[in-house]
Amino acid sequence: MESLGIGQAVLLGILEGLTEFLPVSSTGHLIIAEDALGVNDARGKAFAIFIQLGAILAVCVAYREKLFEVLFGLPTDPQARRFALNVVIAFLPAMVFGALLHGFIKSRLFSPLTVAIALVIGGVIILWVESKPRRARVHDVDDLSMLDALKVGLCQCCALFPGVSRAGATIIGGMLVGLSRETATRFSFFLAMPTMAAAVTYDLYKNAAILSWDDAGVFATGFVTAFITALATVRALLAYVSRHSFAPFGWYRIVFGLFVLWHFW
Numbered sequence: 255m256e257s258l259g260i261g262q263a264v265l266l267g268i269l270e271g272l273t274e275f276l277p278v279s280s281t282g283h284l285i286i287a288e289d290a291l292g293v294n295d296a297r298g299k300a301f302a303i304f305i306q307l308g309a310i311l312a313v314c315v316a317y318r319e320k321l322f323e324v325l326f327g328l329p330t331d332p333q334a335r336r337f338a339l340n341v342v343i344a345f346l347p348a349m350v351f352g353a354l355l356h357g358f359i360k361s362r363l364f365s366p367l368t369v370a371i372a373l374v375i376g377g378v379i380i381l382w383v384e385s386k387p388r389r390a391r392v393h394d395v396d397d398l399s400m401l402d403a404l405k406v407g408l409c410q411c412c413a414l415f416p417g418v419s420r421a422g423a424t425i426i427g428g429m430l431v432g433l434s435r436e437t438a439t440r441f442s443f444f445l446a447m448p449t450m451a452a453a454v455t456y457d458l459y460k461n462a463a464i465l466s467w468d469d470a471g472v473f474a475t476g477f478v479t480a481f482i483t484a485l486a487t488v489r490a491l492l493a494y495v496s497r498h499s500f501a502p503f504g505w506y507r508i509v510f511g512l513f514v515l516w517h518f519w
Contacts, residue, residue, distance in 0.1 A: 258293045258301060260475050265291070267305050267476040271483025274309040274450075275443065275491060277380060277422030277503050282369045282514060289517075297469070300461040304473050306454045308480030313443050316488045320444075333396055340398050344407035344424075344441075345448045351411050352453065364416050366518035372417030373511030380504030383426050390434035395441050398433070405431045406441065410449065417511075420449065425500070435495050443488060 269287050273280040284302050288294040293301070314321060327334030352359075392398055398406075409427025413420035421442055428438030458465075 258291075258298055258472055260472060262291050262293060263301070263472045263476040264479050266293075266302065267308065267479025268483045270302070270305050270476070270480040271309055271312070271485075272487055274306065274480075274484055275313070275421050275446065275488055277376070277419050277425055277500060278507055278510070279369070279373055279376070279417050279419040279422070280306075281419075282373050282417045282510065285364075285366060285369060286514060286517060296461070296464050300458070300464060301469070301473060301476060303454055303457045303461070305476040305480040306450055308477040309484040310447060310450045310454070312481045312484035313446055313488060316485060317443065337396055340400060340403035341444055341448065343400055344403040344410065344445050345452075347404070347407040348410045348414065348449055349452060352414055353456075355414060356456070359414055359416070366514055368415070369417035370511045370514040370518075372415055373507045373514065376418055376422055377504040377507030377511065380422065380426055380500050380507065383429055384499045384501045384504065388429070390429075390437070391432045392437055393434045395437055395444065398441065402431055402433070406433075406438075406445065410445065419507075420446065422503075422507075435499070436492065439492060439495050 266284065266287055269283050270280055273283045285294075288298055288302065324334045324337055328338060392402060406424055406428045409430075410420060410424045412418050412427075413423040424442040424445055425435075425438045428441055429435060431438075433441065
């Protein structure tokens with residue numbers, strides 16, 4: 255890849271790892287970064303999609319004990335089956351609507367204007383939710399009902415609109431459904447695994463023709479950087495939400511959304 259060097263791959267990998275699981279929209283940040291670095295061509299966008307696999311792997315590593323517990327417990331443990339079923343139920347709405355609307359979203363909605371609007375509106379929603387007095391009724395990811403999972407999955411569909419943030423939609427949606435802040439964050443991580451894996455696999459399949467083994471070194475650099483950064487971010491976010499609200503992220507989204515508008519216009 256002639257237009258993207260190792261240094262740029264490291265910067266984009268760090269940015270992906272930092273923003274993928276925060277309610278701030280990794281898409282919005284990568285659009286700005288790709289434009290600033292001059293790597294917003296088709297192969298650059300394919301790179302941005304590929305390094306999300308590093309972020310997915312980071313969540314799998316962070317929650318490997320839970321994943322093994324569920325995997326080996328499926329034949330005999332009703333709680334493991336219930337948890338797995340809830341993740342599948344929450345994943346299905348985005349899978350269905352994503353498959354139906356993929357072409358429209360990529361061709362019509364991926365623009366700085368739509369991203370900026372989504373960032374600002376999402377920030378306002380976060381501030382509104384965090385300002386409301388609420389009493390959470392679900393304090394563990396194993397205690398979600400199938401209806402809770404479906405509601406969170408429907409909220410995730412909002413993230414099909416670029417700039418909304420998949421993490422933001424599922425975490426804030428989960429809080430509105432009745433999950434505690436920490437439980438909503440944890441379930442968002444688990445839901446990210448199938449959702450992101452499916453979306454990335456599909457996008458890479460669609461872009462297979464423009465990929466080359468000559469890009470392997472740069473892609474691997476971005477992948478590893480995104481993995482390391484995302485692993486640290488996931489752990490830091492859980493520590494943060496146990497003591498603080500998401501309000502600072504809401505204000506950040508508003509400011510960043512206005513910056514996106516200023517940057518492109």
